[in-house]
Amino acid sequence: MIINFILNGEEVNYDAYPGETLFELLRRYHHYEVKGxxxxxxxxxxxxxxxxxxxxxxxxxxxxxVIGKRVTTIKGIGDIDNPDLIQKSFxxxxxxxxxxxxxxxxISVEGLLRKNPNPTKDDIKEAxxxxxxxxxxxxxxxxxxxxxxxxxxxxx
Amino acid sequence: xxxxxxxxxxxxxxxxxxxxxEKYDGLPLATGQPLFTDDIFLPNMLYAKIMTxxxxxxxxxxxxxxxxxxxxxxxxxxxxxxTPRIAHTTAGQGYPEPSPYDHFMFDKKVRFIGDRVCAVGGxxxxxxxxxxxxxxxxxxxLPFVLDPEExxxxxxxxHSEDDISGVYDKNRNIISHVEIPIGDVENELKxxxxxxxxxxxxxxxxxxxxxxxxxxxxYFDEYGNLIVRSSTQVxxxxxxxxxxxxxxxxxxxxxIKPRIGGGxxxxxxxxxxxxxxxxxxxxxxxxxxxxTRKEEFISSRLRHPSKIWIRIGADKDxxxxxxxxxxxxNNGGYGTHGPTVLFNSGSKTLPLYNKxxxVRFIGDxxxxxxxxxxxxxxxxxxxxxxxxxxxxxxxANLMGIDPIELRKINHISEGETSPIFEKLGEGxxxxxxxxxxxxxxxxxxxxxxxxxxxxxxxxxxxNGNLVRGVGMAIMMQGSGIPLVDMAGAxxxxxxxxxxxxxxxxxxxxxxxxxxxxQILSEEVGIPYEDIKVYSSDTDFTPxxxxxxxxxxxxxxxxxxxxxxxxxxRKIISYASKLMNENPENLIIKERSVVNIITGEKISLKxxxxxxxxxxxxxxxxxxxxxxxxxxxxxxxxxxxxxDLDLETGKIIPIKYVAVNDIGVIIHPNLTKGQAIxxxxxxxxxxxxxxxxxxxxxxxxxxxxxxxxLLTSVDIPEINVKFIETYDPTGPFGAKSVAEININGPxxxxxxxxxxxxxxxLNSLPMTPEKVFKAILxxxxxx
Numbered sequence: 040m041i042i043n044f045i046l047n048g049e050e051v052n053y054d055a056y057p058g059e060t061l062f063e064l065l066r067r068y069h070h071y072e073v074k075g076x077x078x079x080x081x082x083x084x085x086x087x088x089x090x091x092x093x094x095x096x097x098x099x100x101x102x103x104x105v106i107g108k109r110v111t112t113i114k115g116i117g118d119i120d121n122p123d124l125i126q127k128s129f130x131x132x133x134x135x136x137x138x139x140x141x142x143x144x145x146i147s148v149e150g151l152l153r154k155n156p157n158p159t160k161d162d163i164k165e166a167x168x169x170x171x172x173x174x175x176x177x178x179x180x181x182x183x184x185x186x187x188x189x190x191x192x193x194x195x
Numbered sequence: 196x197x198x199x200x201x202x203x204x205x206x207x208x209x210x211x212x213x214x215x216x217e218k219y220d221g222l223p224l225a226t227g228q229p230l231f232t233d234d235i236f237l238p239n240m241l242y243a244k245i246m247t248x249x250x251x252x253x254x255x256x257x258x259x260x261x262x263x264x265x266x267x268x269x270x271x272x273x274x275x276x277x278t279p280r281i282a283h284t285t286a287g288q289g290y291p292e293p294s295p296y297d298h299f300m301f302d303k304k305v306r307f308i309g310d311r312v313c314a315v316g317g318x319x320x321x322x323x324x325x326x327x328x329x330x331x332x333x334x335x336x337l338p339f340v341l342d343p344e345e346x347x348x349x350x351x352x353x354h355s356e357d358d359i360s361g362v363y364d365k366n367r368n369i370i371s372h373v374e375i376p377i378g379d380v381e382n383e384l385k386x387x388x389x390x391x392x393x394x395x396x397x398x399x400x401x402x403x404x405x406x407x408x409x410x411x412x413x414y415f416d417e418y419g420n421l422i423v424r425s426s427t428q429v430x431x432x433x434x435x436x437x438x439x440x441x442x443x444x445x446x447x448x449x450x451i452k453p454r455i456g457g458g459x460x461x462x463x464x465x466x467x468x469x470x471x472x473x474x475x476x477x478x479x480x481x482x483x484x485x486x487t488r489k490e491e492f493i494s495s496r497l498r499h500p501s502k503i504w505i506r507i508g509a510d511k512d513x514x515x516x517x518x519x520x521x522x523x524x525n526n527g528g529y530g531t532h533g534p535t536v537l538f539n540s541g542s543k544t545l546p547l548y549n550k551x552x553x554v555r556f557i558g559d560x561x562x563x564x565x566x567x568x569x570x571x572x573x574x575x576x577x578x579x580x581x582x583x584x585x586x587x588x589x590x591a592n593l594m595g596i597d598p599i600e601l602r603k604i605n606h607i608s609e610g611e612t613s614p615i616f617e618k619l620g621e622g623x624x625x626x627x628x629x630x631x632x633x634x635x636x637x638x639x640x641x642x643x644x645x646x647x648x649x650x651x652x653x654x655x656x657x658n659g660n661l662v663r664g665v666g667m668a669i670m671m672q673g674s675g676i677p678l679v680d681m682a683g684a685x686x687x688x689x690x691x692x693x694x695x696x697x698x699x700x701x702x703x704x705x706x707x708x709x710x711x712x713q714i715l716s717e718e719v720g721i722p723y724e725d726i727k728v729y730s731s732d733t734d735f736t737p738x739x740x741x742x743x744x745x746x747x748x749x750x751x752x753x754x755x756x757x758x759x760x761x762x763x764r765k766i767i768s769y770a771s772k773l774m775n776e777n778p779e780n781l782i783i784k785e786r787s788v789v790n791i792i793t794g795e796k797i798s799l800k801x802x803x804x805x806x807x808x809x810x811x812x813x814x815x816x817x818x819x820x821x822x823x824x825x826x827x828x829x830x831x832x833x834x835x836x837x838d839l840d841l842e843t844g845k846i847i848p849i850k851y852v853a854v855n856d857i858g859v860i861i862h863p864n865l866t867k868g869q870a871i872x873x874x875x876x877x878x879x880x881x882x883x884x885x886x887x888x889x890x891x892x893x894x895x896x897x898x899x900x901x902x903x904l905l906t907s908v909d910i911p912e913i914n915v916k917f918i919e920t921y922d923p924t925g926p927f928g929a930k931s932v933a934e935i936n937i938n939g940p941x942x943x944x945x946x947x948x949x950x951x952x953x954x955x956l957n958s959l960p961m962t963p964e965k966v967f968k969a970i971l972x973x974x975x976x977x
Contacts, residue, residue: 072227137704138224
C-alpha cells in the first residue's frame, strides 16, 4: 500500500506493508537517524518523531496513522553542517554520551518548545521523562535544554 | 604541601587537557548520523534469532527442525548437533581469562530460562520467529536450584561436563572460592571494644539496560575475510574468542566497533557474535542479530545478586582493628566474570580501611539455574561497599560518634598501602601498591559542608509525614588492571600538518575518542581540532584490552601520551635537519616547529609535505604501548539528603553531593557526565531496580514497564565536585572516573534512612514496601 506523508518537509510516497509501524517503514527506507527498535512498545523513547508537532514513539505508530501528516525526524531539526541550537547545546553541555537516545530526546524537546517556548524546569523534566537515557543521568540534558532556550531568546 | 603546589603548577600549564573541547562524535550523534551497528544496509542479509530454554535446568533429548525447515526463507538452524563443541568463557577478558571455560556455543543441556537451545537464520525476522515456533524440542527436565546456599550443597549439579575447566568445585557448584586471612581475625574481634557482628546484606539482580541492546552484523568482504560489526566493549577479545570457538583463522576475522549505544559492562561479553559469524561462514550471507529488550534482560548478563556477611571490631577510640568480609555471589548458569567480580568485591573495598590489624576476605561465586551475572560497572565493589559502608555507620552509631569522624580516623591516605593489594588481584594474587595521590580527606570535608551535615544530622526534622535524614559513604575503585591491561596507540603526520590517531581503545559513549585526542594534542602541542581519531577496528588499529575496569583514560591514555611523545620527537628531529638546528632548541607550537632562540619556524604542513615528497622522505609516525604495574585508585565521598515518607515508606532523595578525587581531569563535562550517570544508576540500584523471579526461575519483569529505571522526573538535585590531584603514573596525572561513583548511592541512602528513623535497611532495593514494613516492625510511632 502506497502511503503519502510529509517527511522533514518533503512529500514522500512509501510502499508500506500491512501492519507496519512508522519506525519499521522509516528504517526500511534507510532513515537511519531514527534509532532504537528493541522495546517495540514505546517504553524507551529512542525512536520518537514528531507527528505534526507532537512527539510520538514511531515504534508504536501504525503507518496508516501518518497519512497526510507532517513527520519530523532529527534530520528535520538540523544536520551536521547546520545543527540547530538544541543540538549544539546538547554537544556543548556534555548531554551526550553514547548518543543512542539523543535524536529521540531532541525531538521531544523540539515538541515541548513548539507547544511552550517558556517551559519551567519541571516542564523540561516532564518532556524528557518519556525517554530512557542510561548514560547521563539527565542532569546535563536538562541544563542543555535550559541553555538552548536562553540562546533562542537571545536570538543567537 | 610543596608537592601539592608543584602539582597545581603542572595542572595550570595544560593547553588542551582540562578543557571542554567538542566531543569528537557529539554533533554526528546529535544529528542522527548512521553511526551505530544497525545503521547500514547490506543486501541479501539474513536475520538470526536464538531459541531459548523455557526450563531452568533440562537435558535436550531431541531437537526436531523438520517443520521449521519447510518454511520458505529459513536458511540455517544451528544447534549442538552441527556446531563445534569447544569450551570457552563468554567473558571478554585478558588472556588466559580468569573466568572458567564452562560455555559451549550450543550444549545438550540448558541451565537457565533464557539459555541457548538453537538459533535460526532466515530471510526476515518474521520467518525466523515462525520457524522457532515450529521447532519441536524434547526436554528431560532436571531438578533445579536458584539459591546459591542451596546450590553449594551439591544436590543439583549444574556443570558436570568433563570438557570444562577452571571451575573450583563442580560437585558443589562453586565457580571460585577465595579465603584470604591476614592477621588473627578472631582474636582481634575478641579483643575489640566495639564490634559489629554478623550483619548480613543482600543485593538484588539488576540489568545494565543499554538503550541499544546487543547487536551484531557479520559478512564476508571481497577477500573472504569475516567482518564482525558489533556493539561490543572488547573487539580484540571478541576476535580472539571467535577464532578459537569457530576454528577460523584469526587473520581472516576483522571486528569493527562502530558507535555503541551504551555498555556498562554487559557488552564485555561474547553473546551473539559467534552465532552470526558461523551463519555467515556457512551461508556466505550477511547475518544480523539484535536482542529484543526481553532477551537483553533474560539472556544477556546481570549484576551478581549477593549475600554479604560483615564483622568489624574497633578500639575504644574508634580505630578499626579488624574487618571480616564474606561474600556469596549468585552467578547463574555460567561462571563468566565470577572469579574476578568476587575478588573485586574485596580487593576494591577492604584497602579503604588499611590500618586494621587483621582482615579476612572469604568468598564464593556459585552456579545456580538463574540468568547469568557478569560484568557491571563497579564490578563487585558496588556489592561490597553496600555492606562495608553500611557497617561503618552501624559501628559509629554503636560508639555514639559521628560516622564521618569514624571514617576520617581510619581511611587510607597518600603514601600508604594495604596488604589486600598484594593478596587479592583479578581472580588470583594481586600486586603491592602505594597510594600516590589521594584527596579523600578533603573530599569528605567539602561534601560535609555542601550537604550541610551539621544542620541535618541526627535532627530528624519532621514535615508532616516526612522525616529528613542525611547519610554518607566513602569509596575507592581502580584504574585498569595492573600488568594485565595493555593498550597500543599509533599516530601519523599528514601533509596538511594534522595527525591521525589510531587506537584500539573502545569508546562506548564515555568520550574516550575525545579525551585520547586531547592527550595527543597536549603531548604533541597541536590543536585538538587537527586530530582525526580512528578506534576499535582489529585490522586497522593497535591492540587494546577494551573498555572495562576504568582503564581507558589511564591505560589507553598512557599509550597515546607515549605515542605523542615519540611522534613529537620525530617531527622535531626531522625539522632540525630542515632548519639545520639542534633539536633541543625546537618546540612544536601554533601548528609549527619553532626555534626558541631565533624565533624561526616551519609549519607542520610544510614538514608533512616535504617528508612525503622531497626531503629525506619518510612517513613520520610513532607507535607506543602502555601497561602499568599500578592501578591508582580514584576516591570519592558521597552525601545524600533524603525525606522518608512514613505513611508510604517512600524514600525521596532531595540532594546528592559527590566529591571526587580522580586525578587530573581531562575533559570536565565528560567527567561530570560519568559521575552523574553512575550516581543515577546507583540510585536506581538503591531504590527501584530489581529483577524478580518466580519460584521456577522465570524472570517476571523483563520490560521497561515493569523494571523500574529512574527517569528525569525522579532524580534529586545532584552536585558533583572534583578535587584535582596529580597521579604521577597517569597521563598528565589522570586516574579514572567511569565506575567509582556507582558505589555510593546504596550505602549513603541506607545510612540516611538510619539517621532519619533508626532503621537498618540491609536488603536492596529499598522500595517503599520494604521501608514501610520495616517501619511497622520497628514500632516507630507515625
